[in-house]
Amino acid sequence: MYIFMNQKDYLKQQHRKNFITGILFLTPTLVIFSMFILFPVLFSFFLSFHKWNMFSSSQSFIGFANYQRLLTDPEFWQVLKQTIMYTLGTVPLNMVIALFLAMMLNKKIKGKSFLRTAFFTPVIISPVAAALIWRWIYDPNFGLLNYATGLFGIPPVNWLNDSRAAMAALIIMGVWKTLGINMVLFSAGLQGIPDTYYEAAEMDGAGRWSKFWNITLPMLTPTTFFIMIMSMISSFQVFDIVYVLTSGGPMGSTKVMVFYMYEYAFKFFEMGYASAVAYIFFAMLAILTLLQVKYMRTRSGYEGI
Amino acid sequence: MKKFLTVLLVGCILFTACDRKQKQSENGVVTITFWHSFVASTILALEDLISQFEKEHPGIKINAQYVPTGDALIQKLITAIQSKTAPDISWIHSDFLADLVDADAIYEMAHFINGENGLSQEELSDIYPALMQYASLRKKIYSIPMEATNLALIYNKDLLRKAGYDAERPPQTWEELKEYALTLSEDYNHDGNYDQIGFFVPVYPASGPLSGWMMWQWVPYLWQAGGYIVNEAQTKVLYNSEAGVQALTLWKEIYNSLNLSSFTVDYDVAFASQRVAMSMDGPWNLPRFNKIMKNIDWAFAPLPEGPKKRATVVGGEYLVIFKQSPHPDESWAFIKWIIRPDVQARWAMKSGYLPVRQSVKSIPEFARYLEENPNFKVFVDQMEVAQAQRPLDNFGLQITRHIAEAIEAATLGGMDPQEALNRSAQKSNKLLKSVQNNK
Numbered sequence: 001m002y003i004f005m006n007q008k009d010y011l012k013q014q015h016r017k018n019f020i021t022g023i024l025f026l027t028p029t030l031v032i033f034s035m036f037i038l039f040p041v042l043f044s045f046f047l048s049f050h051k052w053n054m055f056s057s058s059q060s061f062i063g064f065a066n067y068q069r070l071l072t073d074p075e076f077w078q079v080l081k082q083t084i085m086y087t088l089g090t091v092p093l094n095m096v097i098a099l100f101l102a103m104m105l106n107k108k109i110k111g112k113s114f115l116r117t118a119f120f121t122p123v124i125i126s127p128v129a130a131a132l133i134w135r136w137i138y139d140p141n142f143g144l145l146n147y148a149t150g151l152f153g154i155p156p157v158n159w160l161n162d163s164r165a166a167m168a169a170l171i172i173m174g175v176w177k178t179l180g181i182n183m184v185l186f187s188a189g190l191q192g193i194p195d196t197y198y199e200a201a202e203m204d205g206a207g208r209w210s211k212f213w214n215i216t217l218p219m220l221t222p223t224t225f226f227i228m229i230m231s232m233i234s235s236f237q238v239f240d241i242v243y244v245l246t247s248g249g250p251m252g253s254t255k256v257m258v259f260y261m262y263e264y265a266f267k268f269f270e271m272g273y274a275s276a277v278a279y280i281f282f283a284m285l286a287i288l289t290l291l292q293v294k295y296m297r298t299r300s301g302y303e304g305i
Numbered sequence: 306m307k308k309f310l311t312v313l314l315v316g317c318i319l320f321t322a323c324d325r326k327q328k329q330s331e332n333g334v335v336t337i338t339f340w341h342s343f344v345a346s347t348i349l350a351l352e353d354l355i356s357q358f359e360k361e362h363p364g365i366k367i368n369a370q371y372v373p374t375g376d377a378l379i380q381k382l383i384t385a386i387q388s389k390t391a392p393d394i395s396w397i398h399s400d401f402l403a404d405l406v407d408a409d410a411i412y413e414m415a416h417f418i419n420g421e422n423g424l425s426q427e428e429l430s431d432i433y434p435a436l437m438q439y440a441s442l443r444k445k446i447y448s449i450p451m452e453a454t455n456l457a458l459i460y461n462k463d464l465l466r467k468a469g470y471d472a473e474r475p476p477q478t479w480e481e482l483k484e485y486a487l488t489l490s491e492d493y494n495h496d497g498n499y500d501q502i503g504f505f506v507p508v509y510p511a512s513g514p515l516s517g518w519m520m521w522q523w524v525p526y527l528w529q530a531g532g533y534i535v536n537e538a539q540t541k542v543l544y545n546s547e548a549g550v551q552a553l554t555l556w557k558e559i560y561n562s563l564n565l566s567s568f569t570v571d572y573d574v575a576f577a578s579q580r581v582a583m584s585m586d587g588p589w590n591l592p593r594f595n596k597i598m599k600n601i602d603w604a605f606a607p608l609p610e611g612p613k614k615r616a617t618v619v620g621g622e623y624l625v626i627f628k629q630s631p632h633p634d635e636s637w638a639f640i641k642w643i644i645r646p647d648v649q650a651r652w653a654m655k656s657g658y659l660p661v662r663q664s665v666k667s668i669p670e671f672a673r674y675l676e677e678n679p680n681f682k683v684f685v686d687q688m689e690v691a692q693a694q695r696p697l698d699n700f701g702l703q704i705t706r707h708i709a710e711a712i713e714a715a716t717l718g719g720m721d722p723q724e725a726l727n728r729s730a731q732k733s734n735k736l737l738k739s740v741q742n743n744k
Contacts, residue, residue: 054383055408140567141498161566161717249510251718252710263512266380268702269404 048275059272066276075252076260076277082167083257087235089171090178094231095224098179102186103216116187120180127177131244134173135160138245163253166246170254173241178234182227189223190216225296229289236285257281335635336366338392341622342378343371343656346592350655357651358642365635386410386629393630394639396451396622400517400702402442411625414446417637424641431662432644435619439693448623449640452649452658454587455617455691456522457683458609459594462602464489464501464582475583475606479529479555482583482609486559489582498567505572505584506560508716511709520709522585524694525618526552529611534708539698540741542733544708545726551612553715553722560716577601587620588684592657605680607687615690621658659684700736707733 023030048066050059070076105116122130137144138159146156159169197215206214217224239258242248248255248263261281265274343351348371355367372378375398385391386408397405405411418424429437436450462472468488476482482504489503507522509515524534532548535541543549560566568575573590575581577598585608586594594603608617624643626636642648649660650671665671666685675682697704707729714725 053404053407055386055404055410057387057408139569141569158567161569163718247510247513249513249713249717251714252512255512259512267706 044275044278047272048279050272052271053269054271055269062272066273067280069273070276070280078252079255079257079260082253082255083236083238085167086171086174086238086254086256087232089167090174090235091228091231093171094175094178094182095227097175098182098227099186099220099224101179101183102190105183106187106190116183119183122177123180125177127240128244130177131173131241134169134241134245138169160246161250163250166250166254170242170245173245174235174238177241178231182231185223185227186220189220193219221296225292229292232292233285233289236281334364334366335632336368337394337630337632337636337639339367339369339394339396339639340372340378340381340392341369341396342373342375343396343622344589347589347656347658350652353655354643354648354652357648358639361642362638365638367639386627389629391627391629393632393636394624394626397448397625399439399442399448399623399696400705402447402623402625402696403699403701405625406442406447409628411447411627412633414440414449414626417626417633417641418446420634420637422634422638422641431646431664433619433661433663433688433691435688435691435693436621436661438696439619439621440623442696443698448625449644450661451622451624451640451643452652452656453661453688453691454589454620454659455684455687456525456585456587456620457605457607457617457687458583459576459586459603459605460583461576461579461581462604464579468582472602475604476609478609479611483555483559485583487562490563497564499563500580502563502565502568502575502581503583504559504563505568505575505581506556506563506565506716507572507585508556508560508565508713511706511713516709517705519712520705521618521620521694523552523556523708523712525608525616525692526555526611528616528618528692529608529614531611531613534694534704535697535737540737542704542707542730542737544711545723545730548613549726550723553712553726556712557715557722561719566717576603588657588659588681591680605683607683607690617687617691619688619691619693621661657681659688663688699740700733703736704733 047059049061049063051062051066052059101119105112105119109115136142138146140146140156140158140161143159145159150156157165159165193216197219198211201211201215237258238256239262242254242256242259243262246254248259257277258281261274261277264270264277341351351369355369359366370392372381378396379398379401382391382395382397391410418429432450433453436453437446440446440448440450458475460475465472465475465485470485470488476485486504489501490499491501492498493500507515507519509519511519527534527544527549530548530551532546532552533543536543570580572581572584573586576584579601586605591605607615624640626633626640630636643652644661646660646662646665646668649662650665650668652658653660653665654671654674660666660671666675675685711722711725711729714720714728715722718725
């Protein structure tokens, strides 16, 4: 059939055919992506310049009023501060413990696979169920946590009803919930370090600490970097456990950004304002991630992301 | 084959699309879709009500659809309005009235009330005025109450007796409420926390799901002290007045002296296990309490009288008719029928809700029912002093939230009541001012 075509035309046609086949294969994904991700993303950008309560069929344009109102709302800054506090509380703690556990489980110890499963289980428990369990753990009268600390003579803390303790309660649960996934990632990273380095270091008489600082940590940099960015993004976006554990209380002391956005969108039906919050928040996260990528590249020469 | 499949697919889509339209005009019978969120125990009463209506109106069929929880219902309504598949009638919380009116989604009731099959002035004024106030927005009626509720004091008679009180005389004033609350509290194990609570003050996170419920229970105290939520012109909130401070101080004093921030048991569970002596609740729980609390001696009583007057708050469910409905007149016929006194009496006795019309009390069967059910009678009698929490014409949801924040801050957060209320009022006034500026 293609005998009469020259080589170039033939290739061109093949190329076009491949392209069409490719697009056809991608269609289901593209349709779903544009309907449920691309369209909402663009539409909420449009909404952020409008006033809309979701009931009415049209949106009224109000320019930058939503953004202006947001930046002058003291509650927005309060919520931002609390979101940063939550992130600064969970991410470093989470990473240190996850690395420690990964190193412990990388050794030949008894019950290794059981322990690994045990630490990973919280990740796959539904956040709502987990938060309900933690509500009981934190109960001031019958809770396990106060019972346990009471054994050491520490006076009981009203975890969820005390505005100073509630954020700590949230952070503890947040760390517990996401520890497992980071532990598994660190484990994978550790297994990727060739034993020869350690052997060579031992020949030179390096101790445990020296091996950790000079081999393990530098070799883990790509993993650490990946975990840091992913944990920061997910901590900034925490919502479900806040909703169930504290509902943002007491006195709004655990209200985080996504919760604030949710309230305006689905409690007060101010879709435009909620969209503006979403976009400001998105911009902040994007800038933060870019800064991290840039910093880490210059520091470690890592080009992974 | 391919062609066949395509035709089949298109056929399916068309069929689903047409399904709704066809249903509504089957051999001359009009079907009215009615969305509601009644609790499971009420649905039997509703079915009884609907079958009665259909018997009297052979040309109209009611298709009642249950949507669990009011929050889900409002989400469903939003989707339905946008996709032009709104029901004919829906049950709504008046919190959302302003949004529905702004979107021009529902009829103003005057359209029907002044129509051919309308309501007379006597009939209209027979409905409790507080309910009509709750049903209106910006001085226009947009919904019709289907039933009423209000808030009363629930107390455990045995615990009152044990403390040496007359079990038939629960606290009558704020002073007595405070005194009873303290006397009825017991610390069995002497750990500094009360194991039995005299009076449960319902404080919940202002940003949580029970925020509105907390605010609803506090408002009667504001009114009892002679206060108002907002001024007549709705340009300024008044809840931070002297009355507001008094009401919040009462709550704060009881809350603090009973150390309620460490009391974490759900109040109804605690009441059923005799760990709470007094609390507040509404008539919708009567059927349930009658069933689950047989082992204890409990009763409802009117809320104590405040420094200025008696007051309680009305709630209840309100029916709206959507402009998308192809059968507004038949929908109105259903609503008009539901508020007929004899229907109201029947519905109240079956469902445990209160009738919306004052004349129902003079129906002999209902009067007899009241004598037999003293707890239910407490609520019906209280309707005389019931007030409406709304109408708030604008930003009702946010202003409710602000009040809840003040309650939480003063009780749980230990803030001075005046300061807590002022902070919230400042936020509310800022919103109300923005309405003025946009006019």
